[in-house]
Amino acid sequence: MTMDHFMTPAPVPRKFITPGAIVLILLGLNGLAFLAGRLFFGIGAVTNLTNQYPWGIWIGIDVAGGVALAAGGFTTAALGHLMNREEYRAVVRPALLTAMLGYTFVALGVMIDIGRWYYIWHPLVFWNGTSALFEVGICVTIYVNVLYIEFLPIVTERFIGRVDLPGVLSRFNALADRGLRALDRGLSKTMFIFIIAGIVLSTLHQSSLGTLMVIAGPKMHPLWQTPILPLLFLLSAIAVGFPMVIFESLLASRSFGLKPEMHLLSKLGGMTAPLLGIYLAFKIGDMFIRETFVHLTVVNTASVMFTLEVLLGVVVPLRMFLSRDVLKSPPLLFTAATLTVLGVLMNRVNNFVVAYTPSYSLGSYIPSIGEVSVTVGFICILVLVYRAAVLIFPVISLPDRTLSPRARYTVRG
Amino acid sequence: MTQLDRRTFIKRALALGTGLAGVSSTAAAAPKQELSPDRMGVLVDTTACIGCRHCEWACSTAHGLPAGDLEGYEDTSVFESMRRPDEKALTVVNRYDNPKNANVPYTVKVQCMHCDHPACVSVCIVGAFSKEEDGSVVWDNDKCIGCRYCMIACPFQVPAFEYRKALQPKIMKCDFCHERRLEGGLPACVESCPAEALTYGPRAELVRVAKQRVDRAPERYVRHVYGEYEVGGTSWMYLAGKDFTELQFPKLGKSPAPGISESIQHGIFAYFVPPVALYGLLGVLMWNSKDDGKQ
Numbered sequence: 001m002t003m004d005h006f007m008t009p010a011p012v013p014r015k016f017i018t019p020g021a022i023v024l025i026l027l028g029l030n031g032l033a034f035l036a037g038r039l040f041f042g043i044g045a046v047t048n049l050t051n052q053y054p055w056g057i058w059i060g061i062d063v064a065g066g067v068a069l070a071a072g073g074f075t076t077a078a079l080g081h082l083m084n085r086e087e088y089r090a091v092v093r094p095a096l097l098t099a100m101l102g103y104t105f106v107a108l109g110v111m112i113d114i115g116r117w118y119y120i121w122h123p124l125v126f127w128n129g130t131s132a133l134f135e136v137g138i139c140v141t142i143y144v145n146v147l148y149i150e151f152l153p154i155v156t157e158r159f160i161g162r163v164d165l166p167g168v169l170s171r172f173n174a175l176a177d178r179g180l181r182a183l184d185r186g187l188s189k190t191m192f193i194f195i196i197a198g199i200v201l202s203t204l205h206q207s208s209l210g211t212l213m214v215i216a217g218p219k220m221h222p223l224w225q226t227p228i229l230p231l232l233f234l235l236s237a238i239a240v241g242f243p244m245v246i247f248e249s250l251l252a253s254r255s256f257g258l259k260p261e262m263h264l265l266s267k268l269g270g271m272t273a274p275l276l277g278i279y280l281a282f283k284i285g286d287m288f289i290r291e292t293f294v295h296l297t298v299v300n301t302a303s304v305m306f307t308l309e310v311l312l313g314v315v316v317p318l319r320m321f322l323s324r325d326v327l328k329s330p331p332l333l334f335t336a337a338t339l340t341v342l343g344v345l346m347n348r349v350n351n352f353v354v355a356y357t358p359s360y361s362l363g364s365y366i367p368s369i370g371e372v373s374v375t376v377g378f379i380c381i382l383v384l385v386y387r388a389a390v391l392i393f394p395v396i397s398l399p400d401r402t403l404s405p406r407a408r409y410t411v412r413g
Numbered sequence: 414m415t416q417l418d419r420r421t422f423i424k425r426a427l428a429l430g431t432g433l434a435g436v437s438s439t440a441a442a443a444p445k446q447e448l449s450p451d452r453m454g455v456l457v458d459t460t461a462c463i464g465c466r467h468c469e470w471a472c473s474t475a476h477g478l479p480a481g482d483l484e485g486y487e488d489t490s491v492f493e494s495m496r497r498p499d500e501k502a503l504t505v506v507n508r509y510d511n512p513k514n515a516n517v518p519y520t521v522k523v524q525c526m527h528c529d530h531p532a533c534v535s536v537c538i539v540g541a542f543s544k545e546e547d548g549s550v551v552w553d554n555d556k557c558i559g560c561r562y563c564m565i566a567c568p569f570q571v572p573a574f575e576y577r578k579a580l581q582p583k584i585m586k587c588d589f590c591h592e593r594r595l596e597g598g599l600p601a602c603v604e605s606c607p608a609e610a611l612t613y614g615p616r617a618e619l620v621r622v623a624k625q626r627v628d629r630a631p632e633r634y635v636r637h638v639y640g641e642y643e644v645g646g647t648s649w650m651y652l653a654g655k656d657f658t659e660l661q662f663p664k665l666g667k668s669p670a671p672g673i674s675e676s677i678q679h680g681i682f683a684y685f686v687p688p689v690a691l692y693g694l695l696g697v698l699m700w701n702s703k704d705d706g707k708q
Contacts, residue, residue: 044576051499051573054561082695084702115559115574115582126556128540130675133562135682137538196695200688207681215532215566215674218665227673230681359570359663360497 009093009394011158012256016391020255024380031377034370038112046370052358053365055113057349061375062109064348066102067140067209068237069341072248073099073147074202075241079271081195090397091264093154094252095245097386097395100147105382107144110137112374132211139205146198153191156184158393206237213351222292223306224355228282235279236344242268242275243317243340250334252396255387261397266327269336273321276340280314305346305354313343448529452548453594454616454648455603456623457522459660460633462610464492464506464520471605472504472524475590495661498524500573500585504602509660519653521660522602522611524587525550525571526640527648530669533563533572541584548616548648549589557584568644568663568670589648616648623652645669 037046049056072095079085080092111117123137163176210233213220226232246265253260287293296303320326320336327333353365367375390396466486473480478501492508504524511518527550534542534550541556542563552572559582563572575582590600598604603611612619623638639657640650643665651657658664681687 040579042575042577042579042582045579047576049576051497051564052570054564054574078695082699082702084699110560113560115561115578116557116580119558122539122556122558126539126541128537129682130535130671130678131538131540131562132674132678133536133538133560135678192696192699196692196699199695200692203691204681204688208678211674211677211681212562213565214677215536215671217568217670218663219565219568219570227677230677356565359568360495360661362495362497 007090007261007397007399009090009154009396010398011392011394012258012390012396012398014256014391016388021384021387024384027380028377028384031374031380034373035112035377037370038374039117043113043115046368046374048365048368048371050363050365052361052363053356055352055356056365057353057367057371057375058109058113060349060352061345062378063106063113064209064352065345066106066109067206068233068240068344068348069244070099070102070106071202071206071237072241072244073102074199075238076245077150077195078199081192082199088264088268090261091245091249091268093395093397094248094390095241096147096150096154097389097393098244098248100144100151101382101385101389103140103144103147105378106140109378132208132215135208136205136212139201139208143198143201143205146194146201149187149194150191150198153184153187154393154395156180156187160184202237203234207231207234209233210351213355216356219357219359220351221295221302221355221357222290223287223295223302224351226286226290228286229351232279232282232286235275235282236347239272239275239279240340240344242272243337246272246333246337247341250330250337252390256390256396258396258398260330262328262330262333265333269321269327269333272337272340273318276314276318276321280310280318283310283314301354305350309343309346309350312339313346314340317343448544449546449548450617452529452546452616452648453589453614454527454548454619454650455589455600456612456614456619456650456652458610458612458626458652459519459521460652460654461608462506462520462522463608464489464508464518465607466491466506467605467607468522468602468611469502469504469506471601472587473502475593475601476503476588478502492520496523498571498573498586500575500583503585503587507661509655512655519655519660521651521653524602524649525589526569526643527587527589528568528644528670529647530645530671532566532568532644532670535671535675536562536566538562545591547589547591547594549591549594550648551588551591552584552586554581554583559584566670568665570663616646616650619650623650626652642667645672 034046043049047056047058076088076092076095080088107120111120114120123134124141128134160177160180163173163180164170165173165176207230210229210231213225214227214229217225246268249265250260252258296307317336317339320332320339325332326336467483470480470483470486472478489508492506495507496502496505498505504522506520506522509519509521527544527548529544531542531544531550533552534540534544537557538560539556539558541553542550543553544550559574561572561574561584563584564570564574571586573585575585590598590602594600599613600611603613612622614622620638620641623641627634627636627638633654634652635654635656637657638650638652639662640647645668651662653660
């Protein structure tokens, strides 16, 4: 018996509204205002996108960055369920919630960026097997549903034995409870199907997201344009999974005044080192095979961004994760995780925005206030929904002093 | 404990990586597109073009775009900066210096090249683009979702988007007057050209004509038919009096634009074998480790 057995996922007993939450709400509303402008007057009304620069930060950050940073969902699922490391299950639920909300916002991000948002369902009907984007779209669509199914047991756990419908509906309480119990049993028998599917779908679309820009060919800066882009995207997604979990877990414990789960997080940090190392090896190897290091000898936006991305986003955190002192110290571990997260985010923005130079340029692309507002607003709303979810559902593991009877529902992750 | 964890983890991660590497090495070549041998094309002789911009007017008129009076097109001030086709004008003419004769500048008409292996057709998420038998690459208003991936993929940076429309914004580009030609007509620009700078005909024939012209007047042309081989060949081809890069044509290789990414796609999805195999592999991994955590 280790001390983890006294930690049980439970709704966090805190108030939703705090000064921080109010700031997030205001930023969210600001984003929604610009979003309304986009819906009523077209994409051109709020963005700086042009015929030469058709994709901006909504694709680079909201979609590509969002998909990468939600990778903690499948890496922790692989660790907790596939490799059956029960001690890590305390981080599986928060990561699952992040992935579920992350992908939901990715889908929303895609929807507002496409010109005809009301045709978002078209790829389900009109197929094009040669399109990497089609593959990403289908995989993400299925994966969002898989994530919601994976989250269902947490919902059933929350309400089984505690169904309390209002007014006349209360006569259905027993029926609803039986339904939840049946759903719970069915889910626990079939969950492995969805867990494996989630991992397969993730490897597929994380890599295909990298394939997207391959066809831009010479329009993409040679520092990033490589036929192994899909492999680099997959490796970096796998590498950023645990750092994202560490980042969030430390943020959440600070925000809710809980003791950080360092015994788990430092192990995750230790596992990140080899994963980041593999990614770095492929990235540097590719650079030498294609001899693109020559582009680093000139100082321009591309070479500076590439250097920052690799040095601050990969090399420095890799070195930090290799140090025992870093793994034991919450602030240092948080720094290493944050650098990795920012590095991968920067990589996605670099690939989709910075590296892209159109064949003909009539100007340059700098995101508008509207684009930044919507992106920031979406992130703030996501954090607010996350906060609400962990206050309502048993997601975050808390010290279990009461040993409540619902403990039997915590065996599954 | 930590050491052991890390070792088994790396072992498994490596096993997975090898599996995936195997997947990408089986990448199959892009399937050959069914191209009609009789597909039509246009040969643009930029040394014959007089820069009258009648083609611009004819194009806008034929496509129901704001065209204005033909007289308005005599304005040569538009040549002072490079223009690109956009959502309001599907073809534009640009002017460049002629080193051989400064009084007769070169003028170059720009529009969709109608590639034989179009990147837009390959990447479109809903398959809204198609390469037609008559050579044109056309866009389907009913399918398009407005994702603009075609604009990212196009090596000539041609498709334009109606950014200012909240509902039903369109991807706008030259359609090679597909409808007009189905009814037996000529492309509007070809019909309007007073200088015979535009020659419409079967693509194979046009390649022959182009080479003949260069052979007959080698001092007039550079020995390069732009579009004969660029990105696997285009239906619209160009002759020029000076190097094409000086006329702001992108320098492109001979392989079709979709080649590499389609190989990757078909490699990862070869008859769904790799994803299903991965699913099986992970299933085995999960089964094998099911007692690990309970030691």
